[in-house]
Amino acid sequence: MLLEGAVVCDVARRGKRLAIVTGATDARTGDGHPGPSWCLDAHLGMTGQFLFLGPRQRLPAGLAPHCHATWTLSDGRRLVFCDPRRFGGLRAFPSLAALQHGAWGPLGPDALEVTGTELASRAGPSRRAVKAALLDQSVVAGVGNIYADEACFDAGVLPTRPCASMDEGAWERLSAAVRAVLAAAIDAGGSTVRDFARPDGTAGGYQAGHRVYGRGGRACLACGKELQTGVVGQRTTVWCRTCQR
DNA sequence: CACGACCCCTGGATGC
DNA sequence: TGCATCCAGGGGTCGT
Numbered sequence: 001m002l003l004e005g006a007v008v009c010d011v012a013r014r015g016k017r018l019a020i021v022t023g024a025t026d027a028r029t030g031d032g033h034p035g036p037s038w039c040l041d042a043h044l045g046m047t048g049q050f051l052f053l054g055p056r057q058r059l060p061a062g063l064a065p066h067c068h069a070t071w072t073l074s075d076g077r078r079l080v081f082c083d084p085r086r087f088g089g090l091r092a093f094p095s096l097a098a099l100q101h102g103a104w105g106p107l108g109p110d111a112l113e114v115t116g117t118e119l120a121s122r123a124g125p126s127r128r129a130v131k132a133a134l135l136d137q138s139v140v141a142g143v144g145n146i147y148a149d150e151a152c153f154d155a156g157v158l159p160t161r162p163c164a165s166m167d168e169g170a171w172e173r174l175s176a177a178v179r180a181v182l183a184a185a186i187d188a189g190g191s192t193v194r195d196f197a198r199p200d201g202t203a204g205g206y207q208a209g210h211r212v213y214g215r216g217g218r219a220c221l222a223c224g225k226e227l228q229t230g231v232v233g234q235r236t237t238v239w240c241r242t243c244q245r
Numbered sequence: 246c247a248c249g250a251c252c253c254c255t256g257g258a259t260g261c
Numbered sequence: 262t263g264c265a266t267c268c269a270g271g272g273g274t275c276g277t
Contacts, residue, residue, distance in 0.1 A: 045254095047256090085270090086254055235269095
């Protein structure tokens with residue numbers, strides 16, 4: 001099987017994509033002979049998850065039919081990849097460099113570090129909606145539907161606003177909002193709306209911090225006006241007509 | 246070239 | 262109670 005005998009020597013991430021890097025010493029012999037060297041690119045999609053299981057621990061019943069890959073580790077634990085809706089995926093590359101040119105090649109800068117200048121130059125002066133640009137992983141890597149809405153609200157920018165209408169200050173506020181919203185969500189353990197679970201199976205806590213996502217028709221937490229709902233970039237979008245311009 | 250529309254997939258919610 | 266239908270969304274592919 002792929003990765004049999006491989007030694008995991010590094011784990012990397014860009015945006016929503018994860019890399020498991022193996023190589024160097026063969027775990028089966030431990031004699032320093034080079035073991036299989038692969039780079040596994042993983043994307044969780046919406047419902048994918050990695051789980052660690054003890055030697056005799058069983059998968060939760062609901063996930064068992066959706067287990068797509070299992071690796072047995074040298075300490076007896078198993079690393080399991082499950083994905084009920086199969087929007088996620090795994091792909092092997094012969095080296096980290098090949099992975100970076102392949103699966104990661106088109107990706108923009110990581111969302112946790114993206115600057116206003118980078119957003120402005122990569123989105124360009126197009127008529128495309130700002131939210132559609134945020135969801136485009138080649139503009140910035142790591143922003144999904146929930147955090148695009150939250151970041152637009154935080155920055156006071158309408159998600160439907162054309163990129164061409166954004167000035168330097170607006171891009172700066174938007175990039176700062178993307179970084180802040182994601183940092184806060186990570187601190188809270190992510191957003192469990194329905195499927196998402198942390199690697200130990202527990203739920204995240206950031207759903208309680210959502211200010212617009214999932215709140216269409218309810219009162220804006222900043223001004224009290226009714227939040228609007230629509231479709232932008234083929235995704236459900238919620239915004240405040242008063243607070244965002 | 247740029248960008249929008251459509252499709253993949255499953256389970257939970259909703260409607261009858 | 263049970264069945265049919267709709268909806269959620271990351272991203273690949275296709276069409277405009």
